[in-house]
Each structure stands twice: as C-alpha cells, then as structure tokens.
Amino acid sequence: MVNQKGRARLGSGSAVFVKKLWLFTGPGFLMSIAFLDPGNLEGDLQAGAIAGYSLLWLLLWATAMGLLVQLLAARLGVATGRHLAELCRDEYPSWARLLLWVMAELALIGADIQEVIGSAIAIKILSNGFCLSGLGHHYRFGLSNRFIFVGILIPKLSSKTIRQAVGVVGCIIMPHNVFLHSALVQSREIDHRKKGRVQEALKYYSIECTIALVLSFIINLFVTTVFAKGFYGTEVANSIGLLNAGQYLQEKYGGGVIPILYIWGIGLLAAGQSSTITGTYAGQFIMGGFLNLRLKKWLRALITRSFAIIPTMIVALVFDSSEDMLDVLNEWLNVLQSIQIPFALIPLLCLVSKEQIMGTFRIGPVLKTTSWLVAALVILINGYLLLDFFSSEVNSALFGTVVCAFTAAYIAFIIYLVSRGVAFRSWCNLGQPKIVADTVIE
Known part of the structure; x- marks a missing residue:
C-alpha cells in the first residue's frame, strides 16, 4: 500500500489489491503514450492500407517485445533506485558515455519532430472548423472478426509487405522510452532495504505496465484494421500518410454528427500533444542522468527541451508543408530513431544482468537469453530497414563512402558495448570483490 508520500503498506483482499495497484499506477500509462505517437499511427495506417490484416500478428508480437523491454527498464529503476542514464554514466568511460548521450538526444529529437509534424497536421485539419453537414450519415466501421483473428493468430509475410513489417516493429521500441520508464518508476518511495517492498513494487508496476500496453x-489494432478494411487493395493504398489520411477516411466513411475527418484530427492532435509530455520528461532524465546536472528544475527543463525544440524549429523552417517533403522527412526520422535502438537496449540488458548492480533482482538465465534474442531480432530488423533505406538513397560515390564509414563505426560501437558487458561478467566470475549498489536488497 502507498500513502500520500508513496510508502507501501500491507493489506489483503481484492479491494486492497485494486487500491495498491491504483497507487502504483502512472508510470506505465505515461510511458505507453509513446506507443501511440504520430509516428506509430502512421506506421499503423500504412501497414493496414498496404498489407491489410496480414501484419496484425506482428503488431501483437512487437507489442509483446516492447512490453518485455519496458518491464526490464522498470525492473532496473525499482531495484537500483536509479535510472538508466545515471547508471550508464557510472558504467562507461567518458567517451562512451558522451556518445551514448548524443545518441539518446538524437532519438529524442527525431521523436519530437514527428510529434510536432503530427500536431501541425491535426491543427491544419481542425482549423477549417467543424462542418456538421454529415448529419444523418453513419460510420461504416463494420470490421470482420474472422479476418482480424486470422491476422492475429496466423503469421503471414510477403516480399511486398516487408517494409511495412519492419516499420511495425521499429515504431514500437523507442530508445527514449526505455530511459523514461526506468526513471518514472522512482516516483514512488520504496524501502530498498526490504526485499519484500521491492518485490511488491515490481509486481504492481509490471501489472500496470501490462495493462497500459x-x-x-x-488502439493500434483499431487504426490498422480500419485502414485495412477501407483501403487495402485500392489504388490509393500506397499514397496514404498522416497528411492525407483524414481526407481519405472522410471520403470513404463519411461522418455522423461530427465528420470522421475531424475525429481523426482530434485523435492525431491528442497523440502529438500527449507524446510531447513523454518527450519532455525523457529529455530531462537523459540529460540530467548522463551529464549529472545539478540545476533548478525550471532551468534544467529549459535547457533539456531546447536541445529538442531548437532542431524542430529549424526543420519547420527548412521544410515546407508539401506532402512529398513531409513523407521524406518522416522516412529519415524513422531511420534516425532506428539507428539509436541498440544504444538503449544493450546497456539495459547488460545492467539488469549484473548482480553487482541488481543484487538479487538480476534477471536469470532464461529471461536473459530471451531478452538478448529479442534485442538481436529488433536490431536485425532495424538493420534491414537501414540497409533498404540507404540502398535506395545512395546515388553517389561520396555519399556511399560516408555511409560505409558511418556503418563501420556504428557496428564497432555496438560490438564494444556488448563485449564490455561480457568482459564485466567474466571479471566478476574470477572472484573479484562484488560491488553492491547502495540499493541492493539485504
């Protein structure tokens, strides 16, 4: 149980369970907002329009993989009392720590720009005013349960839908969200000297996170199936994006009291604005953790948000509002965030595997193997996205040379992060003194 200050109490019965769950509720739902940001909605609608119901199974398993990653992030924060960025600051040498910070900031900037684009499109839709001429019409969202269940239960993938499949997975796991969740779970005061209190917190945070995801x-399923039913197999399927999705929905389904175009606009605006909140918190935790900032909250918020907002403003001035330019920009932003995924996943998995960091709450062999397999799968999938994207974009020897040099440095840093985690565990197994964090359970 948790009082006003967040301290746990004991109790029994279902009413106590619900009350405890409620008092631990918050971090998981705030984190889950990032699973519904404009970038995710665009991935959903394109998957539905181009692949129909065939990628619903992948959406389910991608969400399951995202859940595993977020549960590990919460586990790290609860067991240690510190978040991922803070632990990375102590774990890695200065050059690696600064590089990890830059990568996390770039991922956050990419997410922020997509949120601004989504909000801008929503405002453009809503600024025309609410037209009530759709009175008397009915929504025609009759979705076939058979097709939905078949899409969820039977894996199916064709060469024509590989890019959409990669996009579904890439949109679910976001680097800044991993840093965010490990920090949000510390909003409740937990007595780390008592193993039972930590176990209780992990239990309720895990339940809350699962419900949220x-x-x-x-919601992601609904978006995908609506566009699958309305546009799969049509001539416009390959041209649907955030900018024109509302108009296509209006033409296809019409509207009731409020036209569907404006319902889409309201939802898109809500997605953009709410995900901006997660970006604000993530930016503060990332910069404060990596750089060990000791500033007043308002000054820290101003500095951390400036790192994301200023590039966003520059992009808004450079790129015009044409549909083609927005599509190109979104593709590059997806690539930017995909590149950063290993630099959040690998440190997370290395840290939650260490007894010196986690104490008795380190992950066991089965969960460790499963987690590394999931991380490897996600990295390979995003590697395919990067290869496919750059192979279509490289059109000069100079650009190709730059890409190759960047790829070599990128792979070398990933190998360094993995090998450092393996080397640390080997050093511990040689009988060296075990360094126990001040939050390890007694």
Whole structure:
C-alpha cells in the first residue's frame, strides 16, 4: 500500500489489491503514450492500407517485445533506485558515455519532430472548423472478426509487405522510452532495504505496465484494421500518410454528427500533444542522468527541451508543408530513431544482468537469453530497414563512402558495448570483490 508520500503498506483482499495497484499506477500509462505517437499511427495506417490484416500478428508480437523491454527498464529503476542514464554514466568511460548521450538526444529529437509534424497536421485539419453537414450519415466501421483473428493468430509475410513489417516493429521500441520508464518508476518511495517492498513494487508496476500496453495494442489494432478494411487493395493504398489520411477516411466513411475527418484530427492532435509530455520528461532524465546536472528544475527543463525544440524549429523552417517533403522527412526520422535502438537496449540488458548492480533482482538465465534474442531480432530488423533505406538513397560515390564509414563505426560501437558487458561478467566470475549498489536488497 502507498500513502500520500508513496510508502507501501500491507493489506489483503481484492479491494486492497485494486487500491495498491491504483497507487502504483502512472508510470506505465505515461510511458505507453509513446506507443501511440504520430509516428506509430502512421506506421499503423500504412501497414493496414498496404498489407491489410496480414501484419496484425506482428503488431501483437512487437507489442509483446516492447512490453518485455519496458518491464526490464522498470525492473532496473525499482531495484537500483536509479535510472538508466545515471547508471550508464557510472558504467562507461567518458567517451562512451558522451556518445551514448548524443545518441539518446538524437532519438529524442527525431521523436519530437514527428510529434510536432503530427500536431501541425491535426491543427491544419481542425482549423477549417467543424462542418456538421454529415448529419444523418453513419460510420461504416463494420470490421470482420474472422479476418482480424486470422491476422492475429496466423503469421503471414510477403516480399511486398516487408517494409511495412519492419516499420511495425521499429515504431514500437523507442530508445527514449526505455530511459523514461526506468526513471518514472522512482516516483514512488520504496524501502530498498526490504526485499519484500521491492518485490511488491515490481509486481504492481509490471501489472500496470501490462495493462497500459494491452490498451495501446488495442488502439493500434483499431487504426490498422480500419485502414485495412477501407483501403487495402485500392489504388490509393500506397499514397496514404498522416497528411492525407483524414481526407481519405472522410471520403470513404463519411461522418455522423461530427465528420470522421475531424475525429481523426482530434485523435492525431491528442497523440502529438500527449507524446510531447513523454518527450519532455525523457529529455530531462537523459540529460540530467548522463551529464549529472545539478540545476533548478525550471532551468534544467529549459535547457533539456531546447536541445529538442531548437532542431524542430529549424526543420519547420527548412521544410515546407508539401506532402512529398513531409513523407521524406518522416522516412529519415524513422531511420534516425532506428539507428539509436541498440544504444538503449544493450546497456539495459547488460545492467539488469549484473548482480553487482541488481543484487538479487538480476534477471536469470532464461529471461536473459530471451531478452538478448529479442534485442538481436529488433536490431536485425532495424538493420534491414537501414540497409533498404540507404540502398535506395545512395546515388553517389561520396555519399556511399560516408555511409560505409558511418556503418563501420556504428557496428564497432555496438560490438564494444556488448563485449564490455561480457568482459564485466567474466571479471566478476574470477572472484573479484562484488560491488553492491547502495540499493541492493539485504
């Protein structure tokens, strides 16, 4: 149980369970907002329009992989009392720590720009005013349960939908969200000297996180199936994006009291604005953790948000509002965030595997193997996206040379992060003194 200050109490019965769960509720739902940002919605609608119901199974498993990663992030924060950026600051040498910070900031900037684009499109839709001429019409969202269940239960992938499949996975796991969740779970005061208190917190945070991501999966499922039913197999399927999705929905489904175009606009605006909140918190934790900032909250918020907002403003001035330019920009932003994924996943998995960091709450062999397999799968999938994207974009020897040099340095840094984690565990197994964090359970 948790009082006003967040301290746990004991109790029994279902009413106590619900009350405890409520008092630990918050971090998981705030984190789950990032699973519904404009970038995710665009991935959903394109998957539905181009691949129909065939990628619903992948959406389910991608959400499950995202849930595993977020549960590990919460586990790290609860067991240690510190978040991922803070632990990375102590774990890695200065050059690696600064590089990890730059990568996390770049991922956050990319997410922020997509949120601004989504909000701008929503405002453009809503600024025309609410036209009530759709009175008397009915929404025609009759979705076939058979097709939905078949799409969820039977894996199916064709060469024509590989890019959409990669996009589905790439949109679910976001680097800044991993840093964010490991920090948010520390909003409740937990007595780390008592193993039972930590176990209780982990239990309720895990339940809350699971509920939040199940709800996000349902919303993503609805978006995908609506566009699958309305546009799969049509001539416009390959041209649907955030900018024109509302208009296509209006033409296809019409509207009721409020035209569907404006319902889409309201939802898109809500997605953009709410995900901006997660970006604000993530930016503060990332910069404060990596750089060990000791500033007043308002000054820290100003500095951390400036790192994301200023590039966003520059992009807004450089790029015009044409649909083609926005599509190109979104593709590059997806690539930018995909590049950063290993630099959040690998440090997370290395840290939660260490007894010197986690104490008795380090992950066991089965969960460790599963987690590394998931991380490897996600990295390979995003590697395919990067290869496919750059192979279509490289059109000069100079650009090709730059890409190759960047790729070599990128792979070398990933190998360094993995090998450092393996070397640390080997050093511990040689009988060296075990360094126990001040939050390790007694």
